Amino acid sequence: MEASNLHWTKQRVTFRFCPQCGTKLQSDFKFCPSCGKKIPCSADPSEREGTSAPTNISPSKVDEACKDSIDSQDSTEVHGCLSSSNVSPRPALRKTRKSYRLNRVLKLNVNEAPPSKTQVRGKARLLPPVEQGEKSDKATVDIATGSSPKSKALSKAKKPKHTVALETLENGTEMTDMTGRKWTVMQLLSQSMTEFVYQVVEKGSKKSSSSESSYILKMGAKDGRIFNEQNFLQRAARPSSVKKWIKQQNMDLLGIPSCAGFGFYTDSYRFLIFSSIGQSLPSVMQDKLLPEKTVLHLTCRLLDVLHYIHSNEYVHCDVKAENIYILSGQATQVYLVGYSHAFRYCPSGQHVEYSEGRRALPEGSLDFISLDAHKGVAQSRRSDLQSLGYCMLHWHTGVLPWSTLTNPDKVAALKQRYMDDVPALLSHCFGQKRDSSAFLSYLTAVANLQYTEQPNYSELRAKLSAALSQLSGHLDEPLVF
Structure with a gap:
């Protein structure tokens, strides 16, 4: 051992190491090629040429200096453990x-x-x-x-936005929209976990006590789903666009709510102002079943709204009774509201591709969401029409085969089974009563739609309208509940 140490002492090494990054260098290098650090020049020949190991360091001392090293056989770490004023071994790596x-x-x-x-x-x-x-x-x-690759992949997925706990507004609270109009809260109409709906009047209105001047204020978290609804209303449901559509289609009414204004309340809330749109369908029905005549009338009006929405590259994604409002009058107006889940299925004229498992199951009742939603597919036009068909059956018969189930997979399995066999679906819902040929025609047509296929709205509406006429009904008449 002593002979080998003596041999090592006499042997001259023609390389040295960068004091910054530890890279092995040739003796004539003035700059490190790895980190660019200038190599200090030393008057000591042994330091300039590389170095020679001292004879006063025994192997036992080297072992003691290196006993905390992770790998005692790693030559890099051994050089890092040597320290002496007479030698210049490879320095330890600096922590970054x-x-x-x-x-x-x-x-x-x-x-x-x-x-x-x-x-x-x-x-x-x-x-x-x-x-x-x-x-x-x-x-x-x-x-x-x-981070791991798996966590990187999950971080790219959309994360649920933080929901702000909503606080009830007191009657008399004043709110100002983006145009400067002031609104006074009159009373709370309804509330959910994410939204509040109030009756408001415009401050300074001469008819502030009249129902004609009352408006609906919808308030939610600033960056919550109400932002999506505002985006839809500004992009696809401007009053001028709705009026133009009514004129082109030679229609008398179209149940798109008119947004009178929007704004922010404190730094946490966003609100939308709508003209009065009457009562929600559940409050009008009062847990009663609707006659077929009324269901056909409602469906014709809602088809008109869906036709307009779909023509503007959006789908509603949440067709249900709670999002339908009735404004009574000479000709009953039917409104489809609740666009917080609206989805742009055809941006710039390019339909989204069919891909399962890409989207989470939407919130709300399992009874009325479409099969595409159950499969995690971005919803398309057929999805809205399918949800409307489920609503028709429920309003008229009060029965759906999956109403008592809570497991989404079991509900989806039953929906798939009955959409493949529409007569069996009607037989289950109608029971001993005679099936409706209008319901059968509509649901069969919807079940046969392909994912990207454009529905024939005119044909669907014409068949429903013809069935309504056979029941002595007409779209110009008020709805009968």
Whole structure:
């Protein structure tokens, strides 16, 4: 051993190491090619040429200096452990911001097993331990971010927005919209976990006590779903666009709510102002079944609204009784509201592709959502028409085969079964009563629609209108409940 140490002392080494990054360098290099650090010149020939190891350092002392090293056979670490005023071994690597961040990440796994180490030129790359039986992609840690590939993939998915706890407004509260118009809260009409609906009047109105001047204020979290509804109303349901559509289609009415204004309340809430649109359908029905004549009348009016929405690249995605309002008059107006779930299925004229498992199951009742929604597919035009068909059956018969189920998968299985066999669906819902030929025609046509296919709205409406006429009904007459 002493002979080998003596031989090592006499042998001259023609290389040295960068004091900044530890990269092996030739003796004549003045700058490090890896980090660009200027190599200091020393008057000591032994330091300038590389170095010679001192004779006063025994192997036992070297072992003591290196006993905390992770790998005692790693030549890089051995050089890093040597220290002496007479020698210039390869310096230990300096800790960088990445290494400090990595250390914090690896603390979570310290109690499980020591981290393994992979030697890289000029750098040390540490990997957390891989548990027995665990996939390696779960254990691989990115040096820059300390995250795994799987967590990176999940971070790209849309995360649910933080919901703000809503507080009830007191009667008499004043709110100002973006145009400067002031509104006074009169009373709370309804509320849910994410939205409040109030009756309001415009401040200074001469008819402030009249129902003709009352408006509806809908308020929700500033960045919640009400933002999506505002975006739809401004993009696809401007009053000028609705009037133009009515004129082109030679219609008398179209149940798109007119947005009179919008604004913000404090820094947390967003509100929309609508003209009065009457009562919700459940409050009008009062848990009673509707006659077929009324259901056909309602469906014709709602088809008109869906035709307009779909022609403007959107689908409603939440057709149900709670989103239908009735304004009584000489000709009953039927409004479809609640566009917080509206989806742009055909941006710039390009229909979205069919892909299952891409979207979460929408909120709300399982009874009326479409099969596409159950499968995690972005909803299309046939989805709205399918939901409307479920509503028709429920309003008239009060029965749906899946009404008593709460498991979404079981509900989806039954919907698929009965949409493949529409006569069986009607037989289940109508029971001993005679089936409706109008219902059968509508549901069969909807069940046969392809994902990107454009429905024939005129034909669907014409068949429903003809069935309504056979029941001595007419669209110009008031609805009968």
